[in-house]
Amino acid sequence: MNEITEKLIISGLTKKFSKNEGIENINISVKEKELLTLLGPSGCGKTTLMRAIGGFNKIDTGKIVLDGREIQDLPPEQRPTGMVFQSYNLWPHMTVFENMAFGLQIRNYPKNQMKEEIQAMLKLVRMDGSEKKYPSQLSGGQQQRIAIARSLALKPSLLLLDEPFSALDAKIRGQMREELKRIQREAGLTVIFVTHDQEEAMAISDRIAIMKSGSIEQIGNPDEIYENPKTRFVAEFIGEMNFIQENGQEIAVRPEDISMTKDSKGIYRILELMSLGHFTQAIVRRADGQEIKVFMEKDVARNFHTGDPVNCTCQRKRIFIA
Template identity: 60%
Template sequence: MSNTMTGSESAAGNRKVKLEIKNMTKHYDNGDGVENINLKVYENEIVTFLGPSGCGKSTILRTIAGFLDVTSGDILVDGQSIVNLPPENRPTAMVFQSYNLWPHMTIYENLAFGLKLRKIPKKTIDEDIKNMLALVSMSGTEKKYPGQLSGGQQQRIAIARSLLLKPALLLLDEPFSALDAKIRQQMREELKRIQSNLGITVIFVTHDQEEAMAISHRIVVMNKGKFDQVGTPDEIYDQPATLHVASFIGEMNFIKKDKYTIAVRPEDLLVDTENGEIDGTVSTVMLMGHYVSITVHVGDEIVKCYVNRDIGDHLQVGQKVKLKIGKSTQFPLSA
């Protein structure tokens, strides 16, 4: 698939292009890297690079930040090329998985450090820090040290420190992956709230498809240094462009039929005892609360289905059923 932005472009309307990556290639000595990347990111957008480890998503983020030089191509912010600028002169700020807070400094000192280097008056620094701590729900922590805060709180401070620099782009490289599941969910919600309040453009990197679906306006699904698909979460989920996208995002059944592999979500398989196009035998029935998850043997394959309780409560292991395929995507067997 081409590494050019497709899908959802018409939805951008007249919004300003904040970041443009043009024909960008980055090669490492071992041959890895990313090839001929093209992407437009619009003002006030959260765009997430999603893919397995080693697919090139962090490479793209680091070329934007200036921590890696591009092999060829260009990167523009607000229409101006930044590829020849050192990291400290780029209109970007980056937040990593590790919080990178100085443990010997108070929270105030951590936040004020970069602002002092820019010769910003102390009164302005004090006001900006007070407002930013309120924005990230960390008011009153100015005199504390990083070691006195939880992981989630430290990451809030790391985000606040980046935002205080008023970057054109906020870059986040797997920022929540070290946090436990509950805190991770809270931080996703916090990030969306902060982004909405400030109207800042965010480039996010993750391997967690649930995280990408939850926070993004658009998702770039990557595989082996290339784009497989660019689109909204709905487009990625409902209309996967490749088998890799179909298998990487959410749960998916792959049913071989004629000369095609049919990709169908568990919730899009209709289960009946009399009418359907595929014969199968129920192998498990599990109550999941408001729905029932069942698995069905279809030949040598096992297919997962989610059904309403009014259907699932009457199914039994060993029962013969028929499946009808609802919304689905077909791929040639050679795909």
């Protein structure tokens, strides 16, 4: 069994733009061939951290160690990283081949080797045969594949993806997530992925780092983050969560972890039933005005109607101090 090694180690990293803007004392590591997602709301510092790793933000303090080598003082072009932005950054007047060749030419790749490398990377992202096309002839998803292929052609030790799918529509974005996981697996890549989309993070990540106000709230695999949020912020940010006030405590419970039963003396009443495809969502209100969401299988939901008095039982819950 191969030993899992730390590809990237960040310790004590701080980058402040002002007193309340930036990131502070970030400590995080990324394993070989891992896809780690930085997830959080706008302004939480995830892109600032990503750009610091890539060398586009000069840090105030801390260390960035990649493959056992400190890189925090190196300029971007000397770091063994590749960065892909959401705007693709393809030259519109260059063909796909010319766009991909640009970085390789700067590194003085021999022509034959350069051609072979470009063809191999285009095949990896399933864009072989597009060498003579211009960016304007490609869809958004195809342009993003080219941007990823261009970065991979430079053989980065670490691939940095800054919200690369945010400009795509929902269906294409879903397809690109699947493609990214395939590319990562086939190429054996180590990836740091930035997004504010929790569904996207849950779908593609080996681990997720939840960020808030310039710091990391929790790191774990998607199941750990979802099932065992360590703070109220994480519980509220990831997935749907009900917060129920009881006896001076705040109980956090997922809608799918609530069972609902009809009861003429029930303390809840159904306000709304909404079909969401493979499940039904119920909004129920307690006598004191508190509302909660309940997710049910469609077959179960057929037994309930708007206005029914019901009782709700929490199967799994976490307790936070109110």
